[in-house]
Amino acid sequence: MIKTKFTPLALLVAAATAPVQAQVIMSEYIEGSSNNKAVELFNTSENAISLDGYTLSYYSNGNTDPSNTIELSGEIAAGGTYVIANSSAVDAVLSAAQLTTGGSWYNGDDAIVLRNGDTVLDSFGQVGVDPGSNWEGNGVVTKDKTLRRNIDITTGRTTFDATFDPSAEWTQFDKDDFSGLGSHGTDTGGGDDGGDGDDGGDDTPAPLVCGDAATAINAIQGNADESPLKDQVVTIEAVVTADLQEDNQLKGFFVQSLANDMDDDSMTSEGLFVYYKDVDVNVGDQVRIQGTVQEFYNATQLGNVTQLAICGSAEVQAQMLTLPVSEVSDLEAVEGMLVRLSNNMVVTDTYNLGRYGEVGLATERLYQGTQVALPGEAANTYEAENAKKYLQMDDGSTVQYPATVPYPSTTLDAYNTVRLGDTVSNLEGVITYSFSKYRLHPTQAPAFINSNERTEQPELKGEGDLRIASFNVLNYFNGDGQGAGFPTERGAKTAEEFARQEDKLVSAITALDADVIGLMEIENDGYGEHSAIASLVAAVNAESANTYAYVDFKAPKVGGDVIVTGIMYRTDTVEEAGEAAFTTEAPFDYYNRPPIAQSFRKLDNHEEFTVAVTHLKSKGCRSSKDDNADLGDGQACWNAVRTQGANAFADWLATNPTGNDDADVILVGDMNAYAMEDPMRALEAKGLSNVMTHLDGNTVSYSYNFSGRMGSLDHAVASASLLAKVTDATDWHINADEPRLLDYNLYQDYDRKYAKPEGLYADHAYRASDHDPVIVEIKTEAAEPPVDPRPVIEAGQSFDVAENTPINTAIGMLKFSDADADETPVERFIVTGTSAISVNEVGQIVVAGELDYEFDNRIEFMVQAQDSAGNLSEQVQVVVNVIDVKQGDDNDDDDDSGSLGWLALFAAPMALLRRRTK
CATH class of the missing domain: 2.40.50.140 (Nucleic acid-binding proteins)
Structure with missing residues (x-):
C-alpha cells in the first residue's frame, strides 16, 4: 500500500533539501537476522569530516515522521567508513562499528535518511511509502539482505521521497554477510568467478602448461x-x-x-x-x-x-585432525585442506539444520560458562576451552530451507531425529572458515549414532508422593478461545497451527503426571471461560487420566506483558489452601513478569506447601544500557534487572502473600539465568536452594541449548524444610535436545515462504517447546491434625447429692478437655435449666440452692464451657440425683408417730410454701 500524504512540516523539509554534492554517503546496508542491522557511511572526499550535527533517521511503515533518529558524533576519515550498528547485533557487526545504539531499528520496508543539520545528504528507500515487505528491483531486495553501494556512486540520493529502485545503485549479498562491513571500495570476495578471462588488455594470456613451475x-x-x-x-x-x-x-x-x-x-x-x-x-x-x-x-x-x-x-x-586444538587459531593451518577427524564427535547444535544444513559438533557436550563457573574470568576461561573443542559441519549448500534435510544419513522426520548428544563418526572433509566459524564440508557421508535416546516420560525414582513441575509452553496463545482470532500477537499463526501446538503440549503435560505445574509464556488474557489457561487445562483434561484445574488470580490481566505465568493442579490430589497472590510492584512493574503464588493442601495427609512461579527478564540486549548492558562476564544483558527481581521475589514470598505460613515453599520457573549467575546466587542467599544442584552436587543439569551450549534457564528452588523432603528431580529432555524443525509450525521461516517438508510433525511431546520441563518429586509428611480450640465436655455425666446439702458445697468435678488450654484456658461454665446447681470456673459442680428429694429427686441441666478466646463448647446435659435422707432410720421399731403426728400436720403447709417459692 502506498501512502503519499505529507504533513506540512514534511513538505517544508522536502523543499529545503535541494540536491547538494554530498561528501558522506551510505555505502552499506545490513538487514540481517534478529538484530543484525547496520548502516555504513563512506567519506568520498579527500579530507576528514566531523560528524557533529549529522543524523540518521528511520521511517517505518510509510510514515513521514521518523520512528528513530540517531545523532552521530566523532570523525570519519578521508576515504574512510563509519559504521552505525544495532547494539544487539552479533560480534562480527559490532567489531566493525564506531557507534552502537539500541531502540527501534528499521526493517526491509522502512526508509533511511542521512542529514547534516536540515540538509539531506543521502537516502535509502522512499519516505512516505509502504512497499509491503520490501523494496525490490531487478532481483535486488531490501529485506533479509546485505546491500553494498556500487563503487561508482559518490553522490548521495537527496530526493528521499522519490521512487526507489535498490538495483540502481546497490549490489545484493546474502543475509548476514558482514564481510565487507567497514571497508567500502575494497574487494570483499565472492563476486567475480572468472568470467571469460579477459583482463582488459589486447594480449591473449599464454596458455597454461601442466607441470611448469607454480606458486605453492x-x-x-x-x-x-x-x-x-x-x-x-x-x-x-x-x-x-x-x-x-x-x-x-x-x-x-x-x-x-x-x-x-x-x-x-x-x-x-x-x-x-x-x-x-x-x-x-x-x-x-x-x-x-x-x-x-x-x-x-x-x-x-x-x-x-x-x-x-x-x-x-x-x-x-586426508590429514588426521584431533580436537580439541591448543588454540582455535591452530585450525588456520588446515584451512582448505582435506582432513579426517581422529575422534568421534558429539552433536551439540542443530539450530540451523533445516535452514542451512549445519550441525554443531564438539568432542563432548558443551556447557554455558556461567552454568558451571562463576561469571567473569572463570566463565570466560571455560568458554575459551569450549571453542577449542568445536567444529561446525556444513553441507556446503547455500539453499535456505531445502526440501530435503541433509542429516542424519537417513531422512530426518518426527521419529527419526538428530538429538544433541548423539555421536558422529566417519568424519572426513575440507576445513573452511566463514561467518566467524571453522567449518567441515564433508566429502564422505558422516555416520550418526543415536547416543541420546528419547524417553517417553520423566525418569524419577518414584519414592515421593507429590510432583511439582515447571514448563515453559512457548507462547501458548489461543486466539479468541473459540477457534478463531488468529494470528495472535505471539505463538501460532493459524487455527491449524494452534491445534498442532496444543496437541504437543498436551502430550507433554499429561506425561509429566505432576500434581502442580507452573506455566510460563502463556497468553495474558485473564481466567475466563475462553482464556488461554482455561483452554490449555480443558485440553489436558480431555486427554489425561487426571483432572486438573487452574488457579484463578481474579484479574483481567496480571501485569502489562502479553505473556504471563500460571499454575494448574490436580484436583484429586491437592486443593488450594490460601489466597492466590501476585504483585506488580517494582521491580515487577516492567521487564520481570509479576510473581504469582498459591498454597496447596494435599488431600490424603493435609500436608501444606506453597508454589510460586517466576519468569525473569530475558538475556536479549534490546535497549539495555549501563549495568544492564552486556558486561562481558558471561551473563549477557539485563543481569542487574534479573538479580533485582530474584531478591524481590524471595522477599515477597517471605511475607506469606497467600496467607499461609507453612514453611514449605518452592519457586519454579524460567529464571533466564544459568546456575552460577547472580540471580541464582541471590535466591540461595535468601534461603531458597537450587533443588537440582542440591541433589546432584554439581551444576551440570540443563534445560536449554543456545549456540551449541547447554545450561539451565529453568529452575526449582526450595525452602530448607521442603528441600529436606525432595527425593528426586530431573529435567525431561524433550525439547532442548531436539531440532527446532520438529516443532508445530507449518512454515520454517517467519515470513512463511518456506513450507516444512512432510513428515516432520507428530503430536507427541518432542519439541513441544524450546525449554525442557523441570520435575521435582517430594515425599510429604502427614500433617498433625488441626487443633480444635473449642473446649469439650464429656457427655453422660451424673452426680449424686444428699438433700439438704448446704449451699456452696462442691459435690463433684465436671469432666472436660481443652486442646489448647495453655494458650486459651477455660474461664467459665454456663449452666442453663436450673438454679439449684452451678459450675465454677474450674469445673466443680456446686450446690447453689436448697435440695429436697420429695420435691425434685433428679435435676437435669445443660452446661457449656467458654475459654479465654471466647470459644464455646457444645452444650452437654448433666444430671444431679438428689438422695432422700430419712430421720431416725435406725429406730424403726419405735412408734413415735402418735406423739409427732400433730407436728407433721403443722409442717405440711410450710413445706408447700417452701416448695412453691423454690
Missing part, C-alpha cells in the same frame, strides 16, 4: 591470518578435494597441494578454495589454475580465475 599453496596461505600474496595474480597446480560448484553450493571447489609441493611448516595450510564454476571439475582432478589471491570473509581463496586446465588425476591423503 602454502606460500599463498602463509602462516598468518591473511595471505601474504593478497591481490596478486598467481598460478597454482593442485588436486581437487571437494567439488561444490553448483549455483546452490559455494560456486567453487577446494584443491590441495601435490605431495612434492608441500612444506615442513605445520602452520601453513596446503589447501585452498577456488571461486570458479565455469569449467566443471571433479574430485581427484589435477588442475592448473591462474587467478587472484583474495580474502573473503577472513578466508583465503583464489578468485578472478582467468584460466583453468585439467592435467590428469591424483590422490590426496
Whole structure:
C-alpha cells in the first residue's frame, strides 16, 4: 500500500533539501537476522569530516515522521567508513562499528535518511511509502539482505521521497554477510568467478602448461591470518578435494597441494578454495589454475580465475585432525585442506539444520560458562576451552530451507531425529572458515549414532508422593478461545497451527503426571471461560487420566506483558489452601513478569506447601544500557534487572502473600539465568536452594541449548524444610535436545515462504517447546491434625447429692478437655435449666440452692464451657440425683408417730410454701 500524504512540516523539509554534492554517503546496508542491522557511511572526499550535527533517521511503515533518529558524533576519515550498528547485533557487526545504539531499528520496508543539520545528504528507500515487505528491483531486495553501494556512486540520493529502485545503485549479498562491513571500495570476495578471462588488455594470456613451475599453496596461505600474496595474480597446480560448484553450493571447489609441493611448516595450510564454476571439475582432478589471491570473509581463496586446465588425476591423503586444538587459531593451518577427524564427535547444535544444513559438533557436550563457573574470568576461561573443542559441519549448500534435510544419513522426520548428544563418526572433509566459524564440508557421508535416546516420560525414582513441575509452553496463545482470532500477537499463526501446538503440549503435560505445574509464556488474557489457561487445562483434561484445574488470580490481566505465568493442579490430589497472590510492584512493574503464588493442601495427609512461579527478564540486549548492558562476564544483558527481581521475589514470598505460613515453599520457573549467575546466587542467599544442584552436587543439569551450549534457564528452588523432603528431580529432555524443525509450525521461516517438508510433525511431546520441563518429586509428611480450640465436655455425666446439702458445697468435678488450654484456658461454665446447681470456673459442680428429694429427686441441666478466646463448647446435659435422707432410720421399731403426728400436720403447709417459692 502506498501512502503519499505529507504533513506540512514534511513538505517544508522536502523543499529545503535541494540536491547538494554530498561528501558522506551510505555505502552499506545490513538487514540481517534478529538484530543484525547496520548502516555504513563512506567519506568520498579527500579530507576528514566531523560528524557533529549529522543524523540518521528511520521511517517505518510509510510514515513521514521518523520512528528513530540517531545523532552521530566523532570523525570519519578521508576515504574512510563509519559504521552505525544495532547494539544487539552479533560480534562480527559490532567489531566493525564506531557507534552502537539500541531502540527501534528499521526493517526491509522502512526508509533511511542521512542529514547534516536540515540538509539531506543521502537516502535509502522512499519516505512516505509502504512497499509491503520490501523494496525490490531487478532481483535486488531490501529485506533479509546485505546491500553494498556500487563503487561508482559518490553522490548521495537527496530526493528521499522519490521512487526507489535498490538495483540502481546497490549490489545484493546474502543475509548476514558482514564481510565487507567497514571497508567500502575494497574487494570483499565472492563476486567475480572468472568470467571469460579477459583482463582488459589486447594480449591473449599464454596458455597454461601442466607441470611448469607454480606458486605453492602454502606460500599463498602463509602462516598468518591473511595471505601474504593478497591481490596478486598467481598460478597454482593442485588436486581437487571437494567439488561444490553448483549455483546452490559455494560456486567453487577446494584443491590441495601435490605431495612434492608441500612444506615442513605445520602452520601453513596446503589447501585452498577456488571461486570458479565455469569449467566443471571433479574430485581427484589435477588442475592448473591462474587467478587472484583474495580474502573473503577472513578466508583465503583464489578468485578472478582467468584460466583453468585439467592435467590428469591424483590422490590426496586426508590429514588426521584431533580436537580439541591448543588454540582455535591452530585450525588456520588446515584451512582448505582435506582432513579426517581422529575422534568421534558429539552433536551439540542443530539450530540451523533445516535452514542451512549445519550441525554443531564438539568432542563432548558443551556447557554455558556461567552454568558451571562463576561469571567473569572463570566463565570466560571455560568458554575459551569450549571453542577449542568445536567444529561446525556444513553441507556446503547455500539453499535456505531445502526440501530435503541433509542429516542424519537417513531422512530426518518426527521419529527419526538428530538429538544433541548423539555421536558422529566417519568424519572426513575440507576445513573452511566463514561467518566467524571453522567449518567441515564433508566429502564422505558422516555416520550418526543415536547416543541420546528419547524417553517417553520423566525418569524419577518414584519414592515421593507429590510432583511439582515447571514448563515453559512457548507462547501458548489461543486466539479468541473459540477457534478463531488468529494470528495472535505471539505463538501460532493459524487455527491449524494452534491445534498442532496444543496437541504437543498436551502430550507433554499429561506425561509429566505432576500434581502442580507452573506455566510460563502463556497468553495474558485473564481466567475466563475462553482464556488461554482455561483452554490449555480443558485440553489436558480431555486427554489425561487426571483432572486438573487452574488457579484463578481474579484479574483481567496480571501485569502489562502479553505473556504471563500460571499454575494448574490436580484436583484429586491437592486443593488450594490460601489466597492466590501476585504483585506488580517494582521491580515487577516492567521487564520481570509479576510473581504469582498459591498454597496447596494435599488431600490424603493435609500436608501444606506453597508454589510460586517466576519468569525473569530475558538475556536479549534490546535497549539495555549501563549495568544492564552486556558486561562481558558471561551473563549477557539485563543481569542487574534479573538479580533485582530474584531478591524481590524471595522477599515477597517471605511475607506469606497467600496467607499461609507453612514453611514449605518452592519457586519454579524460567529464571533466564544459568546456575552460577547472580540471580541464582541471590535466591540461595535468601534461603531458597537450587533443588537440582542440591541433589546432584554439581551444576551440570540443563534445560536449554543456545549456540551449541547447554545450561539451565529453568529452575526449582526450595525452602530448607521442603528441600529436606525432595527425593528426586530431573529435567525431561524433550525439547532442548531436539531440532527446532520438529516443532508445530507449518512454515520454517517467519515470513512463511518456506513450507516444512512432510513428515516432520507428530503430536507427541518432542519439541513441544524450546525449554525442557523441570520435575521435582517430594515425599510429604502427614500433617498433625488441626487443633480444635473449642473446649469439650464429656457427655453422660451424673452426680449424686444428699438433700439438704448446704449451699456452696462442691459435690463433684465436671469432666472436660481443652486442646489448647495453655494458650486459651477455660474461664467459665454456663449452666442453663436450673438454679439449684452451678459450675465454677474450674469445673466443680456446686450446690447453689436448697435440695429436697420429695420435691425434685433428679435435676437435669445443660452446661457449656467458654475459654479465654471466647470459644464455646457444645452444650452437654448433666444430671444431679438428689438422695432422700430419712430421720431416725435406725429406730424403726419405735412408734413415735402418735406423739409427732400433730407436728407433721403443722409442717405440711410450710413445706408447700417452701416448695412453691423454690
